[in-house]
Amino acid sequence: MKKIDQLMIETDGTPDKSKLGANAILGISMAAARAGAAGRYIPLYQFLADESDAPSKNFVLPVPFMNVLNGGDHSGNPMAFQEFMIAPTHATSFTQAVQWNAETYSALETLIQSKHGKTAVGLGDEGGFAPPISHPHDALDLLMEAIKVTGHEGKIKIGIDPASQSFFTADSKYDMDFKTDAPELLDATMLGDLYHCAVELVGDDLLATNVDRVKMGVEKKACNSMLLKINQIGTITEAIGAGNEAFSAGWSVFVSHRSGETTDDFIADLTVGMRTGHLKSGAPARGERVAKYNRLMDIECELAAKELRFRYAGTGFRGAHKDG
Numbered sequence: 001m002k003k004i005d006q007l008m009i010e011t012d013g014t015p016d017k018s019k020l021g022a023n024a025i026l027g028i029s030m031a032a033a034r035a036g037a038a039g040r041y042i043p044l045y046q047f048l049a050d051e052s053d054a055p056s057k058n059f060v061l062p063v064p065f066m067n068v069l070n071g072g073d074h075s076g077n078p079m080a081f082q083e084f085m086i087a088p089t090h091a092t093s094f095t096q097a098v099q100w101n102a103e104t105y106s107a108l109e110t111l112i113q114s115k116h117g118k119t120a121v122g123l124g125d126e127g128g129f130a131p132p133i134s135h136p137h138d139a140l141d142l143l144m145e146a147i148k149v150t151g152h153e154g155k156i157k158i159g160i161d162p163a164s165q166s167f168f169t170a171d172s173k174y175d176m177d178f179k180t181d182a183p184e185l186l187d188a189t190m191l192g193d194l195y196h197c198a199v200e201l202v203g204d205d206l207l208a209t210n211v212d213r214v215k216m217g218v219e220k221k222a223c224n225s226m227l228l229k230i231n232q233i234g235t236i237t238e239a240i241g242a243g244n245e246a247f248s249a250g251w252s253v254f255v256s257h258r259s260g261e262t263t264d265d266f267i268a269d270l271t272v273g274m275r276t277g278h279l280k281s282g283a284p285a286r287g288e289r290v291a292k293y294n295r296l297m298d299i300e301c302e303l304a305a306k307e308l309r310f311r312y313a314g315t316g317f318r319g320a321h322k323d324g
């Protein structure tokens with residue numbers, strides 16, 4: 001895989017794959033990884049662990065951050081923030097985590113119907129609901145209520161991907177009402193004040209799964225975690241390299257799907273192989289989203305059947321790669 005990736009990087013010759021295109025070469029890179037695994041008669045996650053130099057004696061199944069409420073550019077409602085995710089950090093296995101999230105998703109549907117009517121349960125781009133709410137607090141209230149009625153209070157945490165570049169204005173403010181004609185402007189400090197505690201701050205477009213940009217982010221102390229999207233960079237070798245650079249800076253790595261996604265489940269194996277401890281792949285709905293969760297449940301079953309050592313990342317998801 002590394003040799004084929006290197007050949008494609010050299011043939012492209014640009015810093016951003018603008019000649020061949022990251023999506024075009026990614027398919028070849030993934031095929032090379034799958035062929036490598038098949039050639040060695042090992043599962044893909046094992047192959048990717050070897051390629052990442054990750055200890056593969058104790059695999060880690062990730063916490064599934066499921067995007068169950070959508071706003072921003074991913075939905076037609078007026079809410080500025082793009083994704084609200086539920087993360088069952090206190091589950092004891094990946095399979096139980098998926099079950100808890102599916103229960104909460106279903107409770108959320110019932111709640112939205114009772115508050116906003118039947119027409120309000122349409123889905124956003126990543127399978128989350130997109131009810132007619134306008135403020136992030138409304139989304140958080142709905143989520144907290146759904147978590148409570150399913151009996152998972154204190155056991156499921158909440159993550160947010162605001163995608164704030166989509167409501168960043170020319171005069172460096174954040175417009176919380178960017179979809180309407182009545183701007184509600186916050187400056188960077190006011191936006192930061194919405195968070196009341198130390199958070200995992202994940203860099204996405206800023207870093208572009210690119211080792212040089214990760215170095216820049218570390219130097220500027222811009223964040224403390226890297227979102228890993230394989231089609232941002234184009235080859236698996238470089239994606240692993242960027243992830244390892246983030247790890248060596250003391251950051252965490254968070255694997256992600258795209259809003260425009262296929263049913264390919266490669267990132268499930270990559271998450272286990274690199275032991276990133278968390279992944280986001282949308283709601284427990286729609287084939288292209290659940291393909292990753294299904295593959296992860298299969299991996300968990302396979303590891304159990306082979307009596308190999310593995311664990312669910314749980315509350316320690318940010319440092320899952322650290323312990324042997």
Ligand SMILES: O=C(O)[C@@H](CO)OP(=O)(O)O
Nearest residue numbers: 163204256257258259260
């Ligand atoms: O914002 C994100 O992290 C992704 C996936 O959720 O969306 P997009 O693919 O549109 O960048």
